[in-house]
Amino acid sequence: MAAKTFDMIVIGAGPGGYVAAIRGAQLGLNVAIVEREHMGGICLNWGCIPTKALLRSAEVFHLMHRAKEFGLKADGIGYDLDAVVQRSRGVAKQLSGGIGHLMKKNKITTFMGEATLPKKRTVSVKTDKGTEELTAKSIVVATGARARELPGLEADGDLVWTYKHALMPKRMPKKLLVIGSGAIGIEFASFFNTLGADTTVVEVMDRVLPVEDAEISAFAKKAFVKQGMKIMEKSTVKKLDRAKGKVTAHIEAGGKTETMEFDTVISAVGIVGNVENLGLEALGVKIDRTHVVTDEYCRTGVDGLYAIGDIAGAPWLAHKASHEGVMVAELIAGKHPHPIKPNSIAGCTYCHPQVASVGLTEAKAKEAGHEVKVGRFPFIGNGKAIALGEAEGMIKTVFDAKTGELLGAHMVGAEVTELIQGYVVGRSLETTEGELMETVFPHPTLSEMMHEAVLDAYGRALHI
Numbered sequence: 001m002a003a004k005t006f007d008m009i010v011i012g013a014g015p016g017g018y019v020a021a022i023r024g025a026q027l028g029l030n031v032a033i034v035e036r037e038h039m040g041g042i043c044l045n046w047g048c049i050p051t052k053a054l055l056r057s058a059e060v061f062h063l064m065h066r067a068k069e070f071g072l073k074a075d076g077i078g079y080d081l082d083a084v085v086q087r088s089r090g091v092a093k094q095l096s097g098g099i100g101h102l103m104k105k106n107k108i109t110t111f112m113g114e115a116t117l118p119k120k121r122t123v124s125v126k127t128d129k130g131t132e133e134l135t136a137k138s139i140v141v142a143t144g145a146r147a148r149e150l151p152g153l154e155a156d157g158d159l160v161w162t163y164k165h166a167l168m169p170k171r172m173p174k175k176l177l178v179i180g181s182g183a184i185g186i187e188f189a190s191f192f193n194t195l196g197a198d199t200t201v202v203e204v205m206d207r208v209l210p211v212e213d214a215e216i217s218a219f220a221k222k223a224f225v226k227q228g229m230k231i232m233e234k235s236t237v238k239k240l241d242r243a244k245g246k247v248t249a250h251i252e253a254g255g256k257t258e259t260m261e262f263d264t265v266i267s268a269v270g271i272v273g274n275v276e277n278l279g280l281e282a283l284g285v286k287i288d289r290t291h292v293v294t295d296e297y298c299r300t301g302v303d304g305l306y307a308i309g310d311i312a313g314a315p316w317l318a319h320k321a322s323h324e325g326v327m328v329a330e331l332i333a334g335k336h337p338h339p340i341k342p343n344s345i346a347g348c349t350y351c352h353p354q355v356a357s358v359g360l361t362e363a364k365a366k367e368a369g370h371e372v373k374v375g376r377f378p379f380i381g382n383g384k385a386i387a388l389g390e391a392e393g394m395i396k397t398v399f400d401a402k403t404g405e406l407l408g409a410h411m412v413g414a415e416v417t418e419l420i421q422g423y424v425v426g427r428s429l430e431t432t433e434g435e436l437m438e439t440v441f442p443h444p445t446l447s448e449m450m451h452e453a454v455l456d457a458y459g460r461a462l463h464i
């Protein structure tokens with residue numbers, strides 16, 4: 001059979017791949033997309049979206065327990081784990097189906113099958129019906145990533161779970177160990193802890209949410225401990241002994257090893273790129289620790305071959321993948337897009353309380369040689385936060401003392417994942433302290449704290 005020819009072929013229909021395909025089609029390219037499992041990738045099916053649906057159930061459950069505080073009555077509060085999971089799966093399904101419609105609407109040819117790259121500018125797709133060969137001048141690899149498995153801590157789906165098992169739990173953990181306190185680990189810890197699991201989080205670094213500003217990590221930790229979580233920092237799970245219905249974890253801290261028993265373990269120790277079995281190395285693509293090495297335009301160094309999203313390395317975030325998808329499609333269509341600025345990509349964690357940040361932490365800014373001005377504002381000083389019953393949180397800003405550049409912003413508290421984008425826009429427009437201070441923020445909103453945290457950096461905060 002003759003090869004089908006396109007202008008651009010995208011491998012993988014996650015937020016990187018499907019967005020690249022849409023942007024390519026918008027620019028008049030004849031686009032094909034190949035997906036082996038599910039439209040929407042990890043993000044829509046096993047990541048961003050279903051976790052947020054679970055966390056919403058936990059949030060409502062938590063608020064129901066606080067009903068009296070709001071002058072309300074809620075008796076017999078409980079949950080049905082299957083129904084909570086079904087809601088989450090339903091939300092994922094709805095969105096995944098929506099991607100199929102978007103492909104049709106944009107006249108993108110979809111192939112459901114496993115793609116390989118047998119030679120330059122060629123994609124081979126293995127489907128139920130056989131193998132098809134496709135060719136294109138430009139190929140975008142967006143095959144994403146999967147959970148990292150550490151020796152001895154491998155998931156078995158019964159006692160030891162990855163995020164996939166944790167998204168569809170068949171039983172509620174009673175005594176839960178979460179290994180790793182990055183965004184994925186802490187979101188599941190937050191979900192199961194809120195629903196009543198006795199939760200312990202073990203983190204090898206010196207603090208939870210180790211990429212966040214140290215003050216934000218400390219604030220979040222205090223809140224987690226108040227909610228009943230046990231947090232073990234500078235600690236390593238060395239070994240898991242599995243028996244019927246229980247796991248004994250050997251946890252090392254400060255040169256000593258202690259053993260603790262759990263009925264469930266969630267391993268959230270990072271991810272590895274889906275680089276295998278594609279034929280990348282044979283084409284001359286460089287791979288470094290399971291990720292494709294690319295330049296700032298996502299070019300692999302092999303003519304016409306690009307890599308975007310999780311497979312192309314950190315930060316492993318859906319919005320980074322999508323932005324790279326748009327950039328690459330524009331490049332392929334002959335436009336002149338700007339490369340992505342890694343320091344302007346916000347990171348959001350939807351635990352309770354939420355955490356969000358963009359740019360440099362105070363420590364990193366100092367390490368980079370900046371003289372800094374730092375502002376802080378607590379949620380307790382904000383009328384809307386108090387009215388919402390969400391007075392726990394803080395916002396921190398880091399400015400360059402000499403130029404007034406907003407180097408970083410860090411937040412912990414209710415809805416901060418929605419607020420952070422204000423600062424992202426500011427950074428994108430290369431704003432300085434003067435413009436931020438002159439901006440009028442609507443009252444009463446949580447966003448007023450963003451203003452106050454800027455004013456505070458310059459000794460002008462009004463409500464503290």
Ligand SMILES: Cc1cc2nc3c(=O)[nH]c(=O)nc-3n(C[C@H](O)[C@H](O)[C@H](O)COP(=O)(O)OP(=O)(O)OC[C@H]3O[C@@H](n4cnc5c(N)ncnc54)[C@H](O)[C@@H]3O)c2cc1C
Binds near residue numbers: 038
């Ligand atoms: C539990 C969890 C929660 C998360 N929460 C968030 C969040 O709140 N916010 C956020 O920004 N990010 C979050 N992430 C990360 C986010 O899901 C990823 O950054 C994002 O999905 C990366 O997009 P991608 O397009 O690079 O890859 P993916 O979404 O992984 O998609 C890759 C696709 O390629 C397909 N594929 C792979 N190999 C082949 C092949 N050979 N042939 C054909 N198809 C192939 C796969 O089936 C998959 O559908 C979360 C991740 C997890 C696991």
